[in-house]
Amino acid sequence: MSKGTAVITGAANGIGQAYAQRLAADGFDIAVADVVDASTTRGLIEATGRRFFSALVDVTSPESTLQFAADVAANLPPVVALVNNAGIYPWKSFADTDYALWRKVLGVNLDGAFLMSKAFIPGMKERKLGRIVNVASSTLWLNVPDMSAYIASKGGVIGLTRALASEFGASGITANVIAPGLTNTKSMRSTNEEIFEFLPKLQAIPRTLEPTDLVGVVSFLCSPDSAFVTGQTVVADGGQARL
Template identity: 35%
Template sequence: MSEANIHPQRFQNRVALVTGGSRGIGRACCLRLAKEGARVAVSYRSGQKDAEETLRQIQTIGGTGMVVQGDVSDSEQVDQMIGKVEAQLGEVELLVNNSGIFHYESHTELTEDSWRQMLDVNLTGTFLVTWRVKEGMLKRQFGRIVNLSSLSGLQPRPMAIAYAVSKAGMISFTQSTATAWAGDNIRVNAVAPGLIETEILSNIDKSDLEKIIEATPIPRMGTPEEVAAMVSFLLSDESDFTTGQTLVLSGGRGMLP
């Protein structure tokens, strides 16, 4: 996405929280929102140096932000994390639920612990962060939320069963919360990326990646910046009549409806 597509005042004076904002898609979202005027909280669980690098890049482009640590699957840590954001930047108006983990494993390798961890981080984490900010959004009668789901939530994934279930749950969560809060000027949408060039693909065989690219009508991987552009659109007033939707970003490999 070129600089010509950036809207510098789009989120002026808005406070944004991006979970998992230290690298990859999360970092791209942080930078995009900062370029468009938001004050951005970069949430991380363990990658402090990466989060600080994201903040450095935000500051380099003239943006305002902070880093904040917290495990999204732990309600106490979520409460503390968002309390720090509110104290330093203000109440969260734009939320990007991006924190997530991915395990590439067959059904013979999938364990109960792996299953629980995947759902705790990807799905329960989305719930906990959303529930912590929703009361402020309801009080102000304004809120914009984007959940980072995945194409895996829409298609069978025999090598990532728990991941696919967690991402399908995020789509259902998006639809139900969007319906519950539509009358309160809170919009909730999701993005379902396909193959995006990030570190999450590091444990997938190169030959498997090449097969996926060959099966993609636009035969390449997507970029984190392309995901961030779609997230920005869904958070903005340009999508003001859009809620409860999941937009697929996959180069045509998966299509809705």
């Protein structure tokens, strides 16, 4: 029996793909919105016996995100969970961050979560059931230079999440944040390989964080067990940042 559909953005790769695998194992059918082909994720999900739908969607586009919500509704069971995971993290000094780059990072990381929420909350509200999980980053609480646009965007994600929690708590919809620490993905390794040599040693659990270390938090936040948890941020970074 399907538990409904979980929508995950940016799940063609990296951490999002691991979220998709775990939520499929939990019993959700999976819908993926990504700017690149998600056929690897499709293979992994369909192997579990769950249904899968994906489309090439830029989360910064109001039209594409609304069309995606209509397409998911036509192809899969009702959406219960939305994980706004798509994100970009150019490592640039403030001097090298021009306005176009600032807008791009805010666009994908923050506007994307807003637009996907606009597209999927109406259905959740109608059914009086929804789990929104937004993705921030432990960089918000740490001394990390050269990420001004990124850290600003992730602060915005936490603000948006708290606002959604307040506005939709009476409608059966929760909104929470997972804030991962430095995680072993191809994208992060190609962005900053050197940081993997020293940062994990600063964590209470001094080893490299893998995407699979994060999936239990998202599983819980999408489950009925978290029905009374909303507006919260869970840092999953091996115990470096402390809230």
